[in-house]
Amino acid sequence: MGKKLMIAYDIQSSDSQKTSTQKLIAALCEERFPQALLIDGPKGIGKKKLAMQIMQALMCTHPEKRPCGNCFGCKLALTPGASENWLIPLTTEETNKKTAIEISSKSKAETRESITVSYIEKIFQNPYDINYLASGAIINVELIRSLNARFSLKENAVRCVIIPEAEKMNIQAANAFLKTLEEVPKNTYFILTTISRDLLLATIRSRCSAIRLEHLENDELKKEFFNATQKEISPDVLGFALGSLGRALFFDELEETLTPVALNMITDSFQKNFSNIILKLQDTFLKSQKDSAGLETILIFLDVLNFILTDITRYQTGVNLRMPIVSSKLPKEILEQMTPPLIQNALLKVQDTAKKIADKITSPQIALAALAIRLFDGER
Ligand SMILES: [Zn+2]
Structure with missing residues (x-):
């Protein structure tokens, strides 16, 4: 043998x-x-x-x-x-x-x-x-x-x-x-x-x-994203993806829909234009709340909010923004006047809302409307 x-x-x-x-x-x-x-x-x-x-x-x-x-x-x-x-x-x-x-x-x-x-x-x-x-x-x-x-x-x-x-x-x-x-x-x-x-x-x-299994490095992600879509990844999608091609592909499809609403949510909530933002949230998410695509979309939306809020802190401390294109569209007064405790509180509320929606404790519509109203309540 x-x-x-x-x-x-x-x-x-x-x-x-x-x-x-x-x-x-x-x-x-x-x-x-x-x-x-x-x-x-x-x-x-x-x-x-x-x-x-x-x-x-x-x-x-x-x-x-x-x-x-x-x-x-x-x-x-x-x-x-x-x-x-x-x-x-x-x-x-x-x-x-x-x-x-x-x-x-x-x-x-x-x-x-x-x-x-x-x-x-x-x-x-x-x-x-x-x-x-x-x-x-x-x-x-x-x-x-x-x-x-x-x-x-x-x-x-x-x-x-x-x-x-x-x-x-x-x-x-x-x-x-x-x-x-x-x-x-x-x-x-x-x-x-x-x-x-x-x-x-x-x-x-x-x-x-x-x-x-580790996430991909940005260079690898850029290459994989190109292989999958035949196009360059946008800076915001790259920043949002956290080294996950799946997140990049999913967000790439939603970027145009979700980022304007996220920007509005932060600006309108900060300026207390609640009816504006609640209408906009309804328009964007009403049809989709039942199916799974809708639920996952709402969770991604909350993640986008999270990233933009964190970018405000990054802007104030001079660190590179993770979603540079959308975050730099925030009004100057917000970028400059939002205080760290206000951002911290808002981040906690976003996380809490995401958890409640993922665990199906509340309807996404109601949770989003409540979040819009409470996002920046408290001391300014
Ligand atoms: Zn074989």
Whole structure:
């Protein structure tokens, strides 16, 4: 018997993420890849893209170079229709759809699998998309049960399941998944991605090998943004993105709509022109408050407010503005007269509003109107 050939693994990543990917490549080469991997890092930086490359590398059967792109395993990993490779968070309504086994094979009705495939297709189109799921999507225990059911069949080929946005697992699902993790079937790999490992059950965390994926550096982001859109990134989008291509792409689409309203909100609230700004907020956000795009848009809007308010402090202390174009459009009196306590208070109120909206404690419309009125109340 000759010496076993070393397999070369190729996983692409930007330079600032190289440290993490090198560790994974080493684990692949040494055949000690963890059966449960957790990739943790900010939204829109490429966690799913990395997970997809790992899945392909694990499923590839080429004797020397993986992923090869041609073998059955590679092709399966590259097929959005292979819904068994993914566990996608769904809304209750989506989860309650009949499964493919429950309907006749001739039926064209939507099934849980066909819905899952439509989300996987979105991920394949743009793995950086920070807004591809329906609002209220979660991983509930039913989804974990059908995941486990798939493993009852004995099979020798490598199986890999990507669980994106794993923080969306509710407590029952997490407990059920824990049992799966306690006895991961042979040749089976789970790759979880999450915006924060702290949002997962500690017992699940402790059963996964975790790696942190860093955001992109500005130069890398400029390049990636150009590759994705064939245009230069604007200074404000770059400043807003915080090294996340997903944030950059999402904000780029909304910049023209959101920044004038954010500017107005600060100016009108400061000058107590409340009816003006409340009307404007209604115009901008009324239609969109129900769907998920609307909710995510409102949260991005609050983030824009946050950045402009912080820019006022930066202006006053002579630091480079993060959103130089929009922030320098603020009236001089605001840039110069706004006091640090007033800015601090406003920032806290913006954060508080974002949390209430994200947690669905209040309707976004009411929360935004209340914020406009309270933004600069108190001592001036
Ligand atoms: Zn292959």
